[in-house]
Structure formats: C-alpha cells, structure tokens
Amino acid sequence: xxISDILFDDLVIGEINEDFxxxxxxxxQVDIYQCVEGHFACKNCFLKMIELKKQCMTCRCEIKSxxxxxxxxxLEKEVRKLNISCPNSFxxxxxxxxxxxxxxxxxxIDGLETHLKNCKFTLxxxxxxxxxxxxxxxxxxxxxxQGELDNHLxxxxxxxxxxxHCSFEITxxxxxxxxxxxxxxxxxxxxxxxxxIEKGGFNNHQDTTCQSKLIKCPFxxxxxxxxxxxxxxxxxxxVLAGEHLLYSITMINSLSLKLEKxxxxxxxxxxxxxxxxxxxxxxxxxxxxxxxxxxxxxxxxLKQHGxxxxxQFQKFNTSTSxxxxxSYFTLRLFPNGQYNGETISIHLVKLFKNKSRISLSFEIExxxxxxLNEEIDSRxxxxxxxxxYSTIFYKEYNKENGFVSEDDTLVIHFSVEILKYYDDTFITx
Numbered sequence: 001x002x003i004s005d006i007l008f009d010d011l012v013i014g015e016i017n018e019d020f021x022x023x024x025x026x027x028x029q030v031d032i033y034q035c036v037e038g039h040f041a042c043k044n045c046f047l048k049m050i051e052l053k054k055q056c057m058t059c060r061c062e063i064k065s066x067x068x069x070x071x072x073x074x075l076e077k078e079v080r081k082l083n084i085s086c087p088n089s090f091x092x093x094x095x096x097x098x099x100x101x102x103x104x105x106x107x108x109i110d111g112l113e114t115h116l117k118n119c120k121f122t123l124x125x126x127x128x129x130x131x132x133x134x135x136x137x138x139x140x141x142x143x144x145x146q147g148e149l150d151n152h153l154x155x156x157x158x159x160x161x162x163x164x165h166c167s168f169e170i171t172x173x174x175x176x177x178x179x180x181x182x183x184x185x186x187x188x189x190x191x192x193x194x195x196x197i198e199k200g201g202f203n204n205h206q207d208t209t210c211q212s213k214l215i216k217c218p219f220x221x222x223x224x225x226x227x228x229x230x231x232x233x234x235x236x237x238x239v240l241a242g243e244h245l246l247y248s249i250t251m252i253n254s255l256s257l258k259l260e261k262x263x264x265x266x267x268x269x270x271x272x273x274x275x276x277x278x279x280x281x282x283x284x285x286x287x288x289x290x291x292x293x294x295x296x297x298x299x300x301x302l303k304q305h306g307x308x309x310x311x312q313f314q315k316f317n318t319s320t321s322x323x324x325x326x327s328y329f330t331l332r333l334f335p336n337g338q339y340n341g342e343t344i345s346i347h348l349v350k351l352f353k354n355k356s357r358i359s360l361s362f363e364i365e366x367x368x369x370x371x372l373n374e375e376i377d378s379r380x381x382x383x384x385x386x387x388x389y390s391t392i393f394y395k396e397y398n399k400e401n402g403f404v405s406e407d408d409t410l411v412i413h414f415s416v417e418i419l420k421y422y423d424d425t426f427i428t429x
Contacts, residue, residue: 120147222247368402
C-alpha cells in the first residue's frame with residue numbers, strides 16, 4: 001500500500017480543520033503546494049491544473065511546472081500531526097468498510113509509513129495463488145492479514161501437498177477428488193475375500209486371483225450352470241467328473257461346428273483374395289492402349305456440330321483384362337472446338353474412381369506428308385469419376401493442307417497409359 005494512494009478523510013479521528021481540505025478535490029491534503037500568490041492545494045490537483053492550463057485555479061497566475069511552486073511546510077506539519085486509524089482497520093478502504101478484526105492502532109500521518117512496514121494486519125494475497133489460474137483462485141486466498149499468513153499456509157486449499165498414498169503432487173483442495181477418483185494406490189476392500197487391494201490392481205484381483213469370488217464353471221458352454229468359488233473349482237471338477245465329461249463332448253461338438261464354419265469362411269476369403277491378386281496382377285501389367293479414330297464425312301461433321309458440341313468415341317480399356325473396372329476411358333471430340341479460338345478440342349474422359357496419373361498422346365494424320373502430322377503429348381493427374389483432360393488444336397484442318405483426305409476423312413491416332421494409381425485416402429479427425 002503506497003502512502004500517496006491513500007485518502008485520509010475516513011482515517012482521521014475527530015474534526016478536520018477546513019484549511020486542511022484541498023479547495024479543488026475537497027479531500028484532506030498531505031503534500032501541500034502553493035503558487036506565488038499563496039493559494040494552496042494538494043500536489044495531485046496542481047499537477048492536473050498544470051497539464052490542463054498551466055495557471056493557478058484561483059488567481060490565474062502562470063505555473064510552468066510543479067517545480068515552480070513552493071511547499072507549504074507549516075500546513076503539512078500540522079496535517080501530519082493528525083491522529084488517524086491504521087488503513088488496515090478496514091477490510092475495504094476504498095468503500096469505507098471497517099473490519100472488527102483489523103488493526104486497532106492509533107497513529108499520526110507522519111508515522112504511518114513506518115507503521116505499515118510492520119503492521120500485522122496488512123492484507124496480502126496468498127503466495128499459493130500462483131498454483132491456480134484466474135478462474136480457480138480461492139476467495140479466502142486473495143486477502144489475508146499478514147499476521148495470519150503462517151497459519152493460513154498450513155491449511156491453504158491451494159498449497160501443494162503430496163498424496164498420502166501415491167505421493168503425487170496436488171493442491172490440497174483437489175486431494176479428496178484425487179483420492180476418490182484417480183489415485184491407484186488407495187486401498188479398496190474386496191467384497192468377496194475382504195482383503196484390502198490397491199485400486200490399480202483391484203479389477204485384476206477380482207477377475208483372476210480372488211479365491212472367494214464365485215465364477216462360472218469352465219464347462220459352462222457345455223451346459224454346467226454352477227457358480228463355484230475360485231478356490232473350489234478343482235473339487236467341483238473332480239466330484240462331478242462324469243457330468244463334465246459329457247459337457248466337454250458337447251463343447252467339442254460345438255467347437256467342431258464353429259471350426260467347420262470358420263474353415264468355410266476361410267476358403268471363401270482365400271478365393272476372394274485370389275481374385276483380388278489376379279486383378280492386381282492385371283493392373284501391374286501393361287496399362288496402355290493405342291488406337292486410331294477414323295472420322296468419315298468430316299465436312300458434314302463440321303456443319304452438324306457447332307461450337308461446344310461433341311462426337312462421342314466408344315469406351316476402351318487400357319488393361320488386358322476386360323473385367324478390370326479400373327482402366328476404362330472414352331474420348332469426346334469437338335469438331336469446331338469447345339470454346340472460341342479453338343479449331344478442334346479432344347477430351348480424354350476417365351470412367352473409374354481412383355485418382356491416377358495418365359500419359360496421353362493425340363496425333364492428327366497428314367495424308368499428303370506424314371512428317372507434318374500434328375502431335376500433342378502430355379501428362380495429367382486425373383481426379384474422380386468422369387474427370388477429363390482437354391487437348392486443344394488451333395490449326396485449320398482441311399483437304400488443302402492434307403489433314404483431311406480426298407474421301408473427306410480425318411484420322412486421329414491416340415495413346416493412353418496409366419502411369420500410377422493412387423490409393424483411396426480416409427481421414428479421421
């Protein structure tokens with residue numbers, strides 16, 4: 001607590017001389033300054049006046065800085081002789097709330113600073129609050145009288161202690177919950193044998209070792225419905241050996257049926273696995289296809305199909321196995337291009353789901369001079385089903401330049417190869 005932060009009005013015992021009251025803030029003034037004309041006020045009010053107007057609030061004389069003012073030593077001495085209550089006699093000084101258990105000392109303002117250094121009633125925050133976040137800080141740990149701090153620390157709910165069972169470090173307030181719900185070293189009594197067992201091994205004790213627990217007969221699945229103490233199982237099996245022999249035969253027959261069913265399912269799995277291996281083997285073989293698309297009556301096709309209208313090619317398979325569904329494609333040809341500026345546009349369309357990297361080549365045949373064939377090669381990553389890649393040609397293709405034959409035929413050679421399949425990806429968040 002800083003002396004400069006204290007309002008002494010509520011601390012003074014008895015009447016306050018009006019000359020001791022600041023004419024601006026109306027509070028008891030302790031550090032008293034005055035202008036050259038003798039008008040005085042507390043230091044804080046003069047600082048505010050200097051910041052706003054740089055003049056005295058009474059006579060309007062110029063004040064350049066707080067250093068240009070003088071101290072009113074006489075008034076300060078008189079004020080500092082006033083008897084006051086210790087600020088620690090309040091639980092909330094700002095709101096003037098007295099505390100019956102607070103400091104009872106009567107002192108002067110002049111002796112306050114020395115008194116506060118040793119006052120046992122100074123309010124402190126418990127150092128254990130550092131063990132808590134702001135939401136979990138305990139109310140009683142926020143304001144503790146200095147003289148009571150040692151006793152408080154002995155029982156502070158936020159102090160760190162070690163669990164008496166497992167030595168785990170935890171705050172005192174959480175000890176009960178830890179012992180009840182988390183500590184594995186706490187002893188728990190078994191309801192069958194009444195032994196005290198550590199909680200960490202309690203379930204294992206009851207499931208495997210407790211000799212007093214009633215358990216099912218090992219031949220339960222064969223028909224024995226008796227519940228027997230674990231310690232008496234050997235006697236139970238010995239006394240009823242004949243019955244258990246019949247139970248064992250029943251269990252063997254049941255297991256035989258299950259085994260037959262499992263063998264049948266295994267054979268089905270093996271057969272299915274062989275089919276998958278065969279299909280995989282086919283995929284690992286050559287995954288390429290080369291073909292020639294002969295388009296007759298090319299002039300008519302140009303007239304019949306406007307911009308953005310296409311001719312569909314038949315479905316083809318890059319795999320040698322017709323049953324493989326992972327390698328089917330088709331082609332679409334736009335005789336007048338798909339968009340403005342194109343003459344011919346060809347789409348390679350993927351007809352299977354798996355993402356794949358594809359190599360493709362289109363070559364338009366020149367019937368006059370094969371060395372002038374127009375060829376475009378590319379590689380492309382295909383995504384999902386019906387994804388396509390567009391190859392665009394920009395030349396004019398007609399009989400005059402040799403790309404259309406005398407019998408009005410356009411020939412396109414194409415080659416497609418699957419370079420890589422990508423596995424399906426499954427994401428768990």
